[in-house]
Amino acid sequence: LKTKQTSQIFKFLKIIISSLLITVLLLFTIAAIRTLSLDVNAGLQLAHWEKTNNKSLVIDHHQREELLANFKEAIRIPTVSFSNTESNTTALHEFDRFLRKAFPTVFSSSLVHHELVANYSHLFWVKGSQPELVPYMLLAHIDVVPASESDGWEAPPFSAKEIDGFIYGRGTIDDKNSVMGILQALEYLLLKGYAPRRGFYIGLGHDEEISGLNGAMNIVRILKQRGVQLLFVMDEGLTISDGIIPGLEGPAALIGLSEKGQAVIKLSVSVAPGHSSMPPRETSIGILATAVKRLEDNPMPRLFGYGPEGDTFEHLAHKFSLPLKFIMSNLWLFSPLLSRILERKPVSNAFVRTTTAVTFFNAGVKINVIPSLAEAYVNLRIHSAQSVQEVLDIIKDTVGDQRVKVELVDGFDPLPISGADDKAFGFQIIKKTVLDLFPTVTVAPGICIGNTDSRHFVDLTKNIYRFSPAWFKPGDPERFHGINERISTKNYEEMIVFYFNLIQNCDIRKLPEPHSSVHEL
């Protein structure tokens, strides 16, 4: 009987093991097929684009000197947004005068209508010859975050000093490179006698760094009053990353299809004040500190793959070497593994989850007084698959202490996800313009981890893209709002050429049929 039982157990085990083996083999085969076949970059590049007589831009020595002098002058004007209530309005005013001097053709052309919005923001309308073509809009902002040389800058932050081919200064990558690049490109186009077929707007906000509540929001209000609908909007955001994404061979241009949401949450603890010689077992500071520690010890859940970030890696998969190529091509199987790799670094962790940053902690009035109130502010950047309400609920649960009051101060849900398929005009035009100028770059959809003025434009278009053709190499993401912000003179010139070409590329009436359907015909 025993032998019979043993042989039955063996038989059962054999079935289990062979089923497991077959499942693993099957999964492996599917994964291998996907690794070999996933080529999300095929498509419109090989298709026939409508013929246009695009003008080309070859920058001569004199133009180079002039465009760099213009750019440096822009950097030297300290258009700082200090806080929600304090901006350098003198500098913003000076910047207006400077723009008129630097781009005389833009400001005098009969094709261009310019107006000031909320005193310091600029709205340009460049009239197209074919009014039936839906206009698009380019956005950038003229304000910058504060900078102090004593933080360790190699050159004073408003000096625009050139060191080894790089111009240093606040605003060189955020965002005066786009402001100046767009207007310089338009100046050159107009000087060459260009008149667009498709009309377009340029919006230059003056308070993006403090949420764009005056600049961008008023530009949107004006456009809405005029009944404007936009084909697409392109704003700052993601860039060309070269050597930033571990394991990726070659540079990648990530075009932000969306941006994370945001919540500002206030935590506060109120207790009776008293003499420090008779302290209670827990003070307001101690209770609040424990709550903050709980939030830092319990990050928000991993959501990698539930938002557009999954698409990013699928698009880039073929540029990784094995085994990463295999993993990236099969996120359906490996998302949990990849999440754990990505969450190790702050920059990639931002793509995995809603991030939690405690940015203010205030308490105490005097050395010998038990403080009656302790407050902290938490800034959360919300993953595409979560909402403000869900995040608030999780924070309350994690804090788990009735003595800590949890209040939502401000917040907005993650932005809608713009299209990136063969029919997405803005995405395909940006992609084509990048590839024409930088053929070795892989273009992929991405998600912008910070917020931009473009978030105010959701009622004017479903297609918002966050991208500028600045090159980010290792160490560069830290320069963003950090020290030694800089751009190479070569890259600044490339940006001008990029906008020069992009504006002309937008003149096609419609996108070509994708390559695959051309074949089928």
Ligand SMILES: CCCCCCCC/C=C\CCCCCCCC(=O)N[C@@H](Cc1ccc(O)cc1)C(=O)O
């Ligand atoms: C694994 C893939 C790695 C890809 C490398 C990505 C590098 C990222 C580098 C820089 C971050 C990009 C930030 C984009 C723009 C952010 C603009 C900004 O700082 N906005 C502020 C202020 C703001 C503006 C508008 C609003 O409506 C709200 C706030 C912000 O705090 O987000």
Ligand SMILES: [Zn+2]
């Ligand atoms: Zn910016």
Ligand SMILES: [Zn+2]
């Ligand atoms: Zn910024």
